[in-house]
Amino acid sequence: MGGDLIITGGVPLNGTVRIPAAKNSVLPLLAASLLCSGTVRLLAVPQLADVDTSLVLLRGAGCAARWQGSDITVQSMPSVCRLEPEAAAQMRASILFCAPLLARLGRVETVLPGGCRIGARPIDLHLSGLARMGAHCREEGTRLILTAPAGLHGADITLGFPSVGATETLLLAAVCAQGETVLRGAAREPEIVDLQNFLNAMGGKVAGAGTDVIEIEGVKELRGVSYRPMKDRIEAGTFLFAAAACGGEVEVTGVAPENIRLLLHKLRENGCKIHAKNDKINIESRGKLKCNRRIETMPFPGFPTDLQAQATALNASCTGCALIVENLFETRFKYVPELQKMGADIEVKGRTAFVRGVGKLHGASVTAGDLRGGA
Ligand code: EPU
Numbered sequence: 248m249g250g251d252l253i254i255t256g257g258v259p260l261n262g263t264v265r266i267p268a269a270k271n272s273v274l275p276l277l278a279a280s281l282l283c284s285g286t287v288r289l290l291a292v293p294q295l296a297d298v299d300t301s302l303v304l305l306r307g308a309g310c311a312a313r314w315q316g317s318d319i320t321v322q323s324m325p326s327v328c329r330l331e332p333e334a335a336a337q338m339r340a341s342i343l344f345c346a347p348l349l350a351r352l353g354r355v356e357t358v359l360p361g362g363c364r365i366g367a368r369p370i371d372l373h374l375s376g377l378a379r380m381g382a383h384c385r386e387e388g389t390r391l392i393l394t395a396p397a398g399l400h401g402a403d404i405t406l407g408f409p410s411v412g413a414t415e416t417l418l419l420a421a422v423c424a425q426g427e428t429v430l431r432g433a434a435r436e437p438e439i440v441d442l443q444n445f446l447n448a449m450g451g452k453v454a455g456a457g458t459d460v461i462e463i464e465g466v467k468e469l470r471g472v473s474y475r476p477m478k479d480r481i482e483a484g485t486f487l488f489a490a491a492a493c494g495g496e497v498e499v500t501g502v503a504p505e506n507i508r509l510l511l512h513k514l515r516e517n518g519c520k521i522h523a524k525n526d527k528i529n530i531e532s533r534g535k536l537k538c539n540r541r542i543e544t545m546p547f548p549g550f551p552t553d554l555q556a557q558a559t560a561l562n563a564s565c566t567g568c569a570l571i572v573e574n575l576f577e578t579r580f581k582y583v584p585e586l587q588k589m590g591a592d593i594e595v596k597g598r599t600a601f602v603r604g605v606g607k608l609h610g611a612s613v614t615a616g617d618l619r620g621g622a
Contacts, residue, residue: 517537552576
């Protein structure tokens with residue numbers, strides 16, 4: 248059946264994996280391309296459903312967006328201030344396409360975003376920040392209408408929580424706004440740094456990404472650019488967990504070790520041997536591994552929520568006990584009943600999973616409810 252994967256387990260993993268560009272960087276970069284007058288070329292983009300959904304959103308806004316081999320070109324000339332509703336509802340990141348359209352056209356209409364079911368995922372921080380910059384926000388049922396009749400202006404904004412999406416939305420709103428914006432309490436994820444580098448390559452004036460204060464001086468216009476997005480640290484982490492769980496020796500290339508430093512520390516705690524240099528990470532996993540005592544998800548540079556399910560799966564097949572705490576999303580343990588079908592001994596209470604390692608899992612028929620849980 249389409250969408251089914253058949254996996255025969257019990258064999259070690261050996262070899263080299265070259266990591267592709269990061270989904271969570273490519274999506275905001277595609278949204279950012281709406282801001283430029285000219286052509287954006289994103290190099291070596293992975294063919295993912297969310298990327299194709301983003302192209303639907305760009306085309307719906309009046310841009311020419313297409314694949315050229317593994318690159319994407321966007322001729323940015325937005326003329327329609329409405330996001331294609333079916334595509335917008337499909338993907339949480341559709342909210343990122345609002346600020347650029349609002350900045351360019353003074354109005355945008357969308358439906359409230361969908362995406363993986365891992366928690367409530369409100370957008371209040373996006374909207375209150377945009378309001379500080381002169382936007383009017385109105386919700387009508389599932390529709391969201393943003394207007395900025397007098398254009399967007401710079402503001403001094405403090406985020407109550409370092410939301411990745413809200414930081415990206417406000418960066419996108421500020422880069423062509425009138426005057427200076429200071430964004431405090433910003434998310435520090437590497438993908439925010441990549442967005443800053445991309446905006447600056449187009450002629451933006453953004454500084455401070457990677458720290459919790461980002462300063463943006465509004466510019467009149469952004470020009471087209473050819474850009475290679477950063478590699479996917481979460482995918483790299485997923486392969487490292489797979490190698491750890493199955494045993495073997497795997498080299499993961501393309502991702503800077505400093506972007507997954509805490510993960511490497513946790514894998515060493517399990518008993519894996521890790522050698523990391525430049526953009527090459529080598530993992531060797533032999534014999535029985537032991538559980539991590541505690542893993543707690545946090546905004547960057549903490550342990551990423553997008554690797555929480557993979558960490559739980561690994562711990563389930565180690566020996567000992569682990570405590571996994573999920574601080575970012577309320578319902579990100581929905582994959583646990585599936586792991587239990589494979590013999591995992593896990594008890595979930597609220598935001599905490601107690602894992603008793605059973606040494607080895609067995610095959611079963613399971614369902615992937617969200618991207619990372621499926622991985
Ligand atoms: N939050 C609010 N209000 C807001 C925005 C967020 O309360 O206005 C809360 C969320 O409900 C959540 C927390 O803040 O509890 C973190 O959300 P954040 O905004 O940081 O996440 P996001 O931008 O929606 C991105 C990634 C996610 C990743 C998170 C956290 C993209 C497209 N998505 O989501 O990736 O889990 O950051 O790192 O960049 C995935 O790739 O599987 C995935 C879910």
